[in-house]
Amino acid sequence: MNYFQLFSLPQQFSVDQTVLSTTYRELQKQYHPDKFVMSADSERLAMMQKSTEINDAYQTLKKSCLRAQYLLFLAGVDIALEQRTLQDVDFLMQQMSWREQIEAFSEDDEDEIETFSANIQQQVNDLEFTIEKQLQAETLEAAADSVRKLKFMLKLQIELDQLEEKLFD
The missing domain is CATH 1.10.287.110 (DnaJ domain)
Known part of the structure; x- marks a missing residue:
């Protein structure tokens, strides 16, 4: 059902x-x-x-990411278990930059971490908005790429949460 x-x-x-x-x-x-x-x-x-x-x-x-994947699945695009990587070079470069920033954070960077976290959350919100519009317009491949980006962003948020626990608990 x-x-x-x-x-x-x-x-x-x-x-x-x-x-x-x-x-x-x-x-x-x-x-x-x-x-x-x-x-x-x-x-x-x-x-x-x-x-x-x-x-x-x-x-x-x-969960927005799972919901978007499910909507794509209902439309005939199944990305749940795929191993396909994004072809968006700019986003891949941004990923590397974000990961480097996370690795460089220390206990002295509480304000920077908070600002970084807020920026990542804004990116997530923007992607969710984009996905909604893409699904409405039935641009399914573009929506699938946006969901792939969202999956990365949500993983990044988890890594950031784990870093904060490690540094501040």
Whole structure:
């Protein structure tokens, strides 16, 4: 089943997170395997599978990058497991620069790290906006490239968070 249909949401990049969370809780109440402990084995298995599908759908629709990948998949472009690299030389150079900056940060750079982090978050926001527009315009290859960039940016945010934990905890 289409995840958007499962949650009664329009099939688009922008998702109302409150509606998503509320619907998730309602679906979990309805299909949670604990409610079917006394049921026949086949029904228990079916409810466990349905609950797993609900969880997978929720995690996919909750996160912008996974949601964009899913929308591309529905449109026939599957980038989930691909190993293709970006051909955007400028972005690749920017990646190297960002990684060098992260490696150079020390405990004395708390303000610089905060500014860097804010810049990366703005880049993520800009990419999400771009992806939404590309999906609306059905420029799927461009959207796929933007999702690839977003995946990198989200990994960069994780690395930055790990660095901050290491330096300041």
